[in-house]
Amino acid sequence: MQTNVINKNYSIPNTIILIAAFLLLIPLSSPGQEIRRQHPPIDNQIQSAIIDSTCLTLNEIYVFPDVAKNMEKLLRKNLKDEKYQNITNLMEFVDQLTTDLQSISHDKHLRIRPLPPRDPNNPVQPSAEEERKQQLERLHNENFGFKKVEILPGNIGYIDFRYFAETSFGDASATAIAAMNFLAHVDAIIFDLRQNGGGSPSMIQLISSYLFDEPVHLNSFYIRKTNETQQFWTQGHVHGKKLINVPVYVLTSSFTFSGAEEFSYNIKNLKRGTIIGETTGGGAHPVEGHTFDNLHVFMSVPFGRAVNPITKTNWEGTGVEPDIIIPADQALIVARTEALKKLMEKETDEGKKKELAWGIKGLEVDRNPVTIDEGTLQTYVGDYGPRKVTFEKSFLFYQRESRPKYKLIPMGDDTFSLEGMDTFRIKFNRDSSGKVIEFVGMYSDGITDSNQKTNK
Numbered sequence: 001m002q003t004n005v006i007n008k009n010y011s012i013p014n015t016i017i018l019i020a021a022f023l024l025l026i027p028l029s030s031p032g033q034e035i036r037r038q039h040p041p042i043d044n045q046i047q048s049a050i051i052d053s054t055c056l057t058l059n060e061i062y063v064f065p066d067v068a069k070n071m072e073k074l075l076r077k078n079l080k081d082e083k084y085q086n087i088t089n090l091m092e093f094v095d096q097l098t099t100d101l102q103s104i105s106h107d108k109h110l111r112i113r114p115l116p117p118r119d120p121n122n123p124v125q126p127s128a129e130e131e132r133k134q135q136l137e138r139l140h141n142e143n144f145g146f147k148k149v150e151i152l153p154g155n156i157g158y159i160d161f162r163y164f165a166e167t168s169f170g171d172a173s174a175t176a177i178a179a180m181n182f183l184a185h186v187d188a189i190i191f192d193l194r195q196n197g198g199g200s201p202s203m204i205q206l207i208s209s210y211l212f213d214e215p216v217h218l219n220s221f222y223i224r225k226t227n228e229t230q231q232f233w234t235q236g237h238v239h240g241k242k243l244i245n246v247p248v249y250v251l252t253s254s255f256t257f258s259g260a261e262e263f264s265y266n267i268k269n270l271k272r273g274t275i276i277g278e279t280t281g282g283g284a285h286p287v288e289g290h291t292f293d294n295l296h297v298f299m300s301v302p303f304g305r306a307v308n309p310i311t312k313t314n315w316e317g318t319g320v321e322p323d324i325i326i327p328a329d330q331a332l333i334v335a336r337t338e339a340l341k342k343l344m345e346k347e348t349d350e351g352k353k354k355e356l357a358w359g360i361k362g363l364e365v366d367r368n369p370v371t372i373d374e375g376t377l378q379t380y381v382g383d384y385g386p387r388k389v390t391f392e393k394s395f396l397f398y399q400r401e402s403r404p405k406y407k408l409i410p411m412g413d414d415t416f417s418l419e420g421m422d423t424f425r426i427k428f429n430r431d432s433s434g435k436v437i438e439f440v441g442m443y444s445d446g447i448t449d450s451n452q453k454t455n456k
Helices: 020-025 030-038 044-061 065-080 090-105 128-141 172-182 201-209 259-269 328-346 350-367 374-378
Strands: 004-009 111-114 146-152 156-161 188-192 217-223 228-233 248-252 273-277 287-292 297-302 304-307 382-384 387-392 395-400 405-412 415-418 421-430 436-443 448-452
Touching: 044 065, 044 090, 044 287, 044 297, 065 090, 090 111, 146 172, 156 328, 172 201, 188 328, 201 217, 201 228, 201 259, 217 259, 248 259, 248 328, 259 273, 273 328, 328 350, 350 405, 374 387, 382 436, 387 436, 395 415, 405 421
Parallel strands: 156 188, 188 248, 248 273
Antiparallel strands: 004 287, 111 297, 146 156, 217 228, 217 304, 287 297, 382 387, 387 395, 395 405, 405 415, 415 421, 421 436, 436 448
16 A cells, blocks of 8 residues: 555635645535546455555554444445445445445545546656645635735624645745734624534634633643644734623524634633624544555544543534524624624713714614515605605615615615615605605714605
């Protein structure tokens, strides 16, 4: 057996390839069809060799030795019983092996995939240095997983990142530091991990260090092969300002996995923040990647297990249950609402309280849209001095003189918000007969102005 250990990490999500062979952890659809066409057919001898290599690796490093033995028994029995004899496609074979292994281990990190087939037109394979450059270029193009960093209304920081990149790789550390420094003056912060599939503990450690004043024990990993435990603590010093008193919210989904689960699990058990969304995927084992070059196969093998210093266990097989369970597509609105409510509770300035209440009302409407029939909408149409309200394609629109036109969003009680504008709303007043007679412009700071309807 020819095997190469290529990486030790949490599982790598679909959007990142730290090591080229980790591409094979990605569920394959149309690319898989290409692999089926290019890999040569396999026979019983190759199947046996793959199973030999798989079992040897499992018995050497898999986190639970007894489970490794049971998995070996199943694969060898299936081979002896000719369960695989009609499988001649490499992709189909390793998919079946993965299914069989997981039927015993229930370990979502344990997978086998075919290596990318060699290009017959380019027999010279890239060197390790060339592969590293390609990986780094991909990471740069993806901004090391940081998809969006912004400040939402109410001075709420929002950071959406799709994986936890290894901090020592390229500019990953600098990118994370820049993201956290951009949010240095927010009053609350939301980490969106709904599309985050995992990554490196080093990035978890770096980002978490901005959230605690003194060093805090985040997590430990027990390594089966060496019988050692490695601890991860937050750093005492970070570049920039720490956010130690800022409320933290973490958004999760059923896709949230591995390293993203650890971040969520740490925050929850350290009582540093609120988890909002869906129960996560349930993968707590760090993995080691092995390639069997002569067999064109790659294997992701869990070599240890997470041990939380508070619970003394982990989220393997169970996932992280949110503090507020809500469908993932509603999690951001709920988190923003919760953040504004918490800020409002401790706010003493009446003006700021009104602005926070303004934001809460807008989010409530976003979550529970108000519908108004077209006949009622038509009653608002008209000229109000320099302002005009029109009805176009079943919607109301507002425009002031030569300024941009805005779609109106019903909020109830003759009140509307403007799509794309957070600081201005419209209230229509009616006379005793119910006829709309006045347009009142309302601003988030409490100022109002009004215009009478001129074409009654």
